[in-house]
Amino acid sequence: MPPDERSIIHVDMDAFYASVEQLDHPELRGMPVIVGGLGPRGVVSTCSYEARPFGVRSAMPTAQARRLCPDGVYLWPRMARYEEFSVRVFEVFHEVTPLVEGLSLDEAFLDVTASLRLLGSVEAIAQRIKHAIGERTGLVASVGMGPNKLLAKLASELSKPDGFRRITAERAQRELAPLPVGRLWTVGKVTEQALHRLGIRTIGELAACDTARLAGALGRQAGAMQALARGEDDRCVEAEQAEQSIGAEHTFDTDLAELSLAESWLLRHCERIAARARERGLSGRTVTVKLREPPFVTHTRQAQLCSPSASVRDIHEVARGLLETWWRAQRHPRLRLLGVSLSGFAERRQQDLFDPAPTARLPDEVQDRINAKFGSGSLVRAGVLRTHRQD
Template sequence: MSSPPIRKIIHIDMDAFYASVEQRDNSALRGRPVAVGYAAKRGVVAAASYEARAFGVRSAMPSSTALRQCPELIFVPPRFEMYRAVSRQIHAIFAEFTTLIEPLSLDEAYLDVTENLRGLATASGTAGKIRSRIFEETGLTASAGISYNKFLAKLASDHHKPNGQYTITPAMGAAFVERLPVGRFHGIGPVTAAKMNQLGIFTGADLRDQSPEFLRRHFGKAGAWYHAIARGEDDRAVQPDRPRKSSGSETTFSEDLTEPADIEAGVLAMADEVWAWCEKARAFGRTVTVKIKYADFQQATRSRTLSVPVHSHQLLGSISIELVRSVLPPAKGIRLLGVTMSGFESGQSADDQQLELGLETE
């Protein structure tokens, strides 16, 4: 029996998407440090331009912190309808090259171009053509990673950002991974990377040298995944239009959050990202869950289930704030916050009514 063909996977990631759209549409913002969001007391940065990132400004950062780091920062309110419209343009371009498209967000997707629909000689050539079409159509730049699996394609797209692309061939995969710090691995956040460092694991080579038993003992079910990616292995297929049971967003902060205003701002930023996906997919759930991970790795969740799906951005934000306030003021620093909507009922309309249920704690 012949072996299946080696997959050709492209990961496309738009460069500073929200901020770039704003700079495109307002010439006065070009070359300036821009944050999409609000400079209000409880404001939060939804996205930052590369000029702002040079000052350490990043998404999910409280606006007050961002302004301290970059006093010249220009805040512009988000225009999610515009971002969704541009995203539809970009995904229409993807469809010219492949039917296997797995959207990850408005500005990011995996494409399987193993089947050559356009007669282009290589996957790298295909990625270059897609990036050119995106720029011609939208005036925006995109970065691309090309490889034989999703994990490596995702890593490759960060390698020459912004407005670049990089290819990791099968002959390069294992060596590319072994040189990389574990903190650069997609799916390994700062807390897990720090734990690995404490165990003497600093690079992909260090991770590759650990036995499956060792990794399972220290990282549970994720141990098998770490064992595979340390060898550049990832069997996941690109899954177009895969059904979603939930939509969630979480972030690990570089410094522990202790101030209630900063914690609430972080939760609102996560709720904004969740709502952007839900509205685009027209999928709305009845359960909202807030995840809290403390500096000592202890984790807690707070959930609320409504009588009808959440069909309001404002309602999702207010529920998320109410849930996180149940742990305020925190007895210890908070390193991670997340918001998830689940219990989807796609395509249904409902009034924004709320069924008062008790908080569920884990």
């Protein structure tokens, strides 16, 4: 199908992490909320729109954000909680099309071309998505529509917050031309500076530039970049692939030098990834431990489970052995970051009547039920509690 006959939707949740915090804590509504690492090495994950007039932005060091917005509310991320909302959002996506390409927990492309005959116009489908997300989560999504990924994403970005906009193929160049060249997909800081040296500051100027002159500065990518500047983009929406791994990690504000505390963090990570695996109906065979020494020396250690599992006990037993072996091999062990991941997924087999596993699974099942009822993290193993004092 020609690219200009497709109907692509881009959905991006507005200030996702901060919005979830304001939803869970109504007293924070209307206040500048900044979510991210709170220590000296912390980075802003996202911030509410109330924080943005102060100059606070994602990926900014938290220390800089505090200088710009000293009266803001600073919170650690609660990834398990955000994942709960993400599941509800993506359920909405899959109700209108199987062609969903997730970019993150809160952002995705949808190809709804084949859904138009059943569900109506692209605007009707986009409005349905936006309304359903609001109804089921209480959160706000910005929705962009276009004949390709480039224009759909641009439409949502230009209409934020609470956006709803469509850019057609006919209006593409008119919409793109006055925008700064840095707004174009694939144009990073280095490319932007190279274009500025050529006197190119807008997307319209990029589209009109002599291709040979442009190639002298940008090489082979010049032609593709000019096509984007004209609003042309033939990339397809890539439907989600089967999950390859599930992981959790934490960067410490102060280098961790105590094995028992490292083991507590390891258990916390194992609880989290095992719960996510069970939620998705997955069981994995490969456990990988990620260990980063200061300043940035990263090691990985990997081992196989006897059989695929989503049990905290099974995963933690292997991960703990990997951690302890590494730790004892170091003269002065220090950790800046510790992570665990589970991979090598297999479909869960049906349990045998005489399989002893049900007894081993009981703590996980009880934990799942209580956390589902009262919120993620309501019930944790005692060994995890030390890590909560460091949050």
